Amino acid sequence: MSLDFASILPYAPLLFQATLMTIFLAITSQVIGTVCGFLLALARMSPLKILSVPAFLYIWIARGTPPLIHLFLIYFGLPTIGITLEPLPAAIIAFSITSAAYNAEVLRAGLQAIQPGQIEAARAVGMSYPTILWHIILPQAVQVVTPPYMSNFISHVKSTSLASVVTVRELLLTTTFIYSNTFRALEALIVAGAIYLFLTSFLAIGQLALEHYVAFDKRPPSRRRLRRLGFGGATDFAPATDAPALLAEKPDSGRRVLDIVGLEKRFGTVNALSGVSLTVQEGEVVCVLGPSGSGKSTLLRCINMLERPDAGQIGIHSRGAGFDLAFGPAAPAVSGRELARLRSHVGMVFQHFNLWPHKLAIENVTEGLIRVRxxxxxxxxxxxxxxxxxVGLGAKMMTFPNHLSGGQRQRVAIARALAMRPDVMLFDEPTSALDPELVGEVLQVLEDVAASGMTMLVATHEMGFARRVADRIVFMDGGQIVEIASAADFFERPQHERSIRFLEAVLK
Structure with a gap:
C-alpha cells in the first residue's frame, strides 16, 4: 500500500489551527503551572507545617494520578456541584494542575541546590529575603533546573493531546477528524507526529540555547552587566593608585562599638554559648582563640544574627544608628527589616568564602552596595x-569566582565586607579553608585592614597573626570565655590553666 499525503493537503488550514491551539494550550498551562509550582516549592520548603504539609499532599496526589483523571474531574465532575466550564478552560486548568506538581519538585530541587553559605553571605550584608531570592538564589537555580524543566515541558506538549477527550480541537482531535473523512489514518498520524516532533525539537533547541545563556562562568561578561557598573568594557578602567580609605571616619578609641551581655545559645542539648559577655572599643582588634567547638564561630554568628541567641543582649553602637537587642522568652520580637539594618553595619567574612558564583568578582563587591545601600x-x-x-586583585575584577584561587576568593570576600563600610568586621577563621601557601596573602590583607583602624573580631587558629596584630585575646572553651588579656600577656603570661594547656599544645 502506497502512502497518499495529497489527500491530507486540503486539511492543512485545519492542521495549522490545531497546531496553534496545541501551542496555546501547552504554553498557557505551563506558565500557570510554573507560577503555581514555584509557590508550591516555596511552601514545600517552609518550616511552617501549615504551608509545607498541604503543599506536599497536593504534589503527592497530583503527581500520583493520571492527567486524564484531572481532566475528567474538572470537565465532568465540577458540573455535579454546579460549576460548568467550557472545554478549553477546563483543559487549561487540568493540565495546569499536573504541570504545577511536577514543576514544584523541579524548582524545589533547584532552590535547594544553592549552598546555604551563599544565602548567609547575602544576609550578612543586609539583604532582605525577597532580594536574596531574586538576585542570589533564582539566577543560580535556573541553571540547575533548565534541563529537567524543559524535559517536563516537552512531555507536557505531548500530554495536551488528552484534551481531545473533551472536544478541544487540538492536534490529535483534528487528526482523528481528518482520517475519519479521508480513511488515510497512517498518513494523518505521520503528519501529526511530524508536527509534534517539530514542536518538541524547537523546545529542545531552545533548551540548548538557554543552557548556554545561563552558563554564566563559561563565557565573558556581557557589555550590559559591565555598563551597569559604569564600565564600557572589561579593560577600560584603571584603579586608582592610591588605596581607598577603609573607614568613613577616623576611629575613636574611647567609643564602644560592641557590647555583649550574658549571651546564651543552645543547639538541642548542647550549650554552644553560656553567659558570654564582651565589650569591644572602636579601632580595637580582638582575636578569639580556642579549640574547635569552643564557641568561637557561634559567637560571631550571633553578633551578626545569622544565629539567633536564646538569651542575653547585643548592642551595636554605630555612628549612624544604634542597635540594642535583647533575647529570651520575654524579649520583644525583632523584625526582619531591623535585622537586615543591623547586619549592614556588621561585616562578616566566612571560612569558606561564600562568594556568589554567578557574579563577577566586582559584582560580588558591589551587590550589597547597590541592593542595600x-x-x-x-x-x-x-x-x-x-x-x-x-587587596591585590585589580586585574581579576572581571573574573568569576570559579576561576580564582582560594586565597583570591577570600580576598574578594574581604573586599565585599569592607565595601559596606561596617562599624565592626567579623572574621570567622578566614584562613582555615586555604592551602598553607595561600594563608600568607590573606593574613597580609587582614593586617592591612587592622592597620587602617577597623574594629575587628577574628576567630582564628593563626597564633602568629594573633600575637602580632591583636590588641586583646579572648580565649574560649566549652562555650564560655575563659580568659581575656592583652596579646603580650596571653602569650607570655597566661593566667588560666586551660589557656596554658592550649598554648602548650598549639605552640609546641
Whole structure:
C-alpha cells in the first residue's frame, strides 16, 4: 500500500489551527503551572507545617494520578456541584494542575541546590529575603533546573493531546477528524507526529540555547552587566593608585562599638554559648582563640544574627544608628527589616568564602552596595574596583569566582565586607579553608585592614597573626570565655590553666 499525503493537503488550514491551539494550550498551562509550582516549592520548603504539609499532599496526589483523571474531574465532575466550564478552560486548568506538581519538585530541587553559605553571605550584608531570592538564589537555580524543566515541558506538549477527550480541537482531535473523512489514518498520524516532533525539537533547541545563556562562568561578561557598573568594557578602567580609605571616619578609641551581655545559645542539648559577655572599643582588634567547638564561630554568628541567641543582649553602637537587642522568652520580637539594618553595619567574612558564583568578582563587591545601600551602579563599581586593587586583585575584577584561587576568593570576600563600610568586621577563621601557601596573602590583607583602624573580631587558629596584630585575646572553651588579656600577656603570661594547656599544645 502506497502512502497518499495529497489527500491530507486540503486539511492543512485545519492542521495549522490545531497546531496553534496545541501551542496555546501547552504554553498557557505551563506558565500557570510554573507560577503555581514555584509557590508550591516555596511552601514545600517552609518550616511552617501549615504551608509545607498541604503543599506536599497536593504534589503527592497530583503527581500520583493520571492527567486524564484531572481532566475528567474538572470537565465532568465540577458540573455535579454546579460549576460548568467550557472545554478549553477546563483543559487549561487540568493540565495546569499536573504541570504545577511536577514543576514544584523541579524548582524545589533547584532552590535547594544553592549552598546555604551563599544565602548567609547575602544576609550578612543586609539583604532582605525577597532580594536574596531574586538576585542570589533564582539566577543560580535556573541553571540547575533548565534541563529537567524543559524535559517536563516537552512531555507536557505531548500530554495536551488528552484534551481531545473533551472536544478541544487540538492536534490529535483534528487528526482523528481528518482520517475519519479521508480513511488515510497512517498518513494523518505521520503528519501529526511530524508536527509534534517539530514542536518538541524547537523546545529542545531552545533548551540548548538557554543552557548556554545561563552558563554564566563559561563565557565573558556581557557589555550590559559591565555598563551597569559604569564600565564600557572589561579593560577600560584603571584603579586608582592610591588605596581607598577603609573607614568613613577616623576611629575613636574611647567609643564602644560592641557590647555583649550574658549571651546564651543552645543547639538541642548542647550549650554552644553560656553567659558570654564582651565589650569591644572602636579601632580595637580582638582575636578569639580556642579549640574547635569552643564557641568561637557561634559567637560571631550571633553578633551578626545569622544565629539567633536564646538569651542575653547585643548592642551595636554605630555612628549612624544604634542597635540594642535583647533575647529570651520575654524579649520583644525583632523584625526582619531591623535585622537586615543591623547586619549592614556588621561585616562578616566566612571560612569558606561564600562568594556568589554567578557574579563577577566586582559584582560580588558591589551587590550589597547597590541592593542595600542603594549606591548608584557607577559609584559602586568605582569603589569596588579600588577595594579589589587594594587587596591585590585589580586585574581579576572581571573574573568569576570559579576561576580564582582560594586565597583570591577570600580576598574578594574581604573586599565585599569592607565595601559596606561596617562599624565592626567579623572574621570567622578566614584562613582555615586555604592551602598553607595561600594563608600568607590573606593574613597580609587582614593586617592591612587592622592597620587602617577597623574594629575587628577574628576567630582564628593563626597564633602568629594573633600575637602580632591583636590588641586583646579572648580565649574560649566549652562555650564560655575563659580568659581575656592583652596579646603580650596571653602569650607570655597566661593566667588560666586551660589557656596554658592550649598554648602548650598549639605552640609546641
Amino acid at each position: 542603594h549606591v548608584a551602579g557607577r559609584e559602586a563599581g568605582l569603589l569596588a574596583a579600588e577595594l579589589l586593587a587594594r
